[in-house]
Amino acid sequence: MILDSLNALPGCFPGRYRGIEIAIVDTSSEVGRRVLEYLFPGVDQAAYDDFGVLPSIVSIEAFILADDYRAKAKRLQAVFETPGAGLLIHPWLGPMSVILEEPARISFSSRELRMVRISARFKRRGVSFGSLSAGGFSALLSALSSMIGATSSLIAAVRSNSVAASVRRSSRIATSTLSSLQTPRGSVSAVSTMRAGLAASAPETPAALDTWWLTATAVLQVVTEEPAVAPAIAAQSGPSPQSLTEIGMLLSDRLLTEANAAPALADKVLLVGMAAHVLGSGGWQIPYAEYASSQEALTVRAAVSDRAGRLVEQLEEIGETSLQAETSVLIRAANDATAAAMAYLNEVIGELPAVMTFRPGRPLDAWALAQHIAGNDPARLEEVYADIVARNSPRHPSYLDTASIEVRELT
DSSP states (O other), X not given: OOTTOGGGSTTOEEEEETTEEEEEEEEEEEOOEEEEEEOOTTOOSOEEEEEEEOOOEEEEEEEEESTTHHHHHHHHHHXXXXXXXXXXXXXXXXXXXXXXXXXXXXXXXXXXXXXXEEEEEEXXXXXXXXXXXXXXXXXXXXXXXXXXXXXXXXXXXXXOTTHHHHHHHHHHHHHHHHHTOOOOTTOHHHHHHHHHHHTSOOOOSHHHHHHHHHHHGGGGGOOOOOOSSOOSSOOOOOOOHHHHHHHXXXXXXXXXXXXXXXXXXXXHHHHHHHHHHHHHHHHTTGGGOOOSSHHHHHHHHHHHHHHHHHHHHHHHHHHTTSOHHHHHHHHHHHHHHHHHHHHHHHHHHHHSOOEEEEOOSSOBOHHHHHHHHHTTOGXXXXXXXXXXXXXXXXXXXXXXXXXXXXXXXXX
């Protein structure tokens, strides 16, 4: 477990307040209407006046766990003392404009090292931002479309005296990165298609680079629909949505790393833009994925939050020197897309079974472990046995010699 990654902690949901990421443990909302009650002497029945909708009160209990927790606590104090409304990204309700209703509480404890706890009550101002007012599925796809469009605008706005050289260097880096990518299981065909698309032509301008990259990576957005009635001859199955999302996460991670070492600002902008494209394209498959356990969905949620956070950090660095308008639009779109993905995955996680981990002191028989887990429900013995074998990939099912054995929890 990576303790510095808040999203890796089970039971915690990532949120942000004024750009600072926090792990939200509990949250609640108070909603209703503003009603004034009149009481008169000698009259049993009270009278009421309705003064409209009561501003919703959002309460959160959260914490930050990191080596630099004291510095982050000072940043939190600064943003809590900042006047005016701020942006709160709620794990379930999405982005909202809020103001502090009462002083927030920042707590330290000698029993919780490297941790700062936060307790705050916010009053909502207006409605949710962006496309999150729609349903989770359509909101996520709409937010990703906005992010991809904002990325294309950023890439097209790149101007410099040596922009052609920057385009050539960035295209070579992207091609070599994809060529050396460790292909996720079951996604060889998708990666081969992307490599063939990159080899088709060589871009010379930022707009051409944007089109070249989007055309090659369009395979990440392809959704394979399974017919309700299986055909007589089953076709060869394509890459799974999970593997396409993983490709997007891996590619964006590599490109953001390359952007840190870019020789010029134009190179950095182009590489960050291409990373944003594959991040958005890989996220397109999230609603179509079928996760076997809550841990798998938690892993995807942590990866999305980590890449999106790194993307926003680099965009903020770019915006300090140039392209302020374009980077601001993309930062807002990336935050909206991240919030939509988090809200959707949080709903999915709540519906999935957990994974149990066994750490036997000696090699174990998969069938014996299946009987131990599903002994009270013999009809599910074969299901549990197949899950143990598929999840742990032993050399032989009768000899599980791994240090830890993962098994999906029965529900």
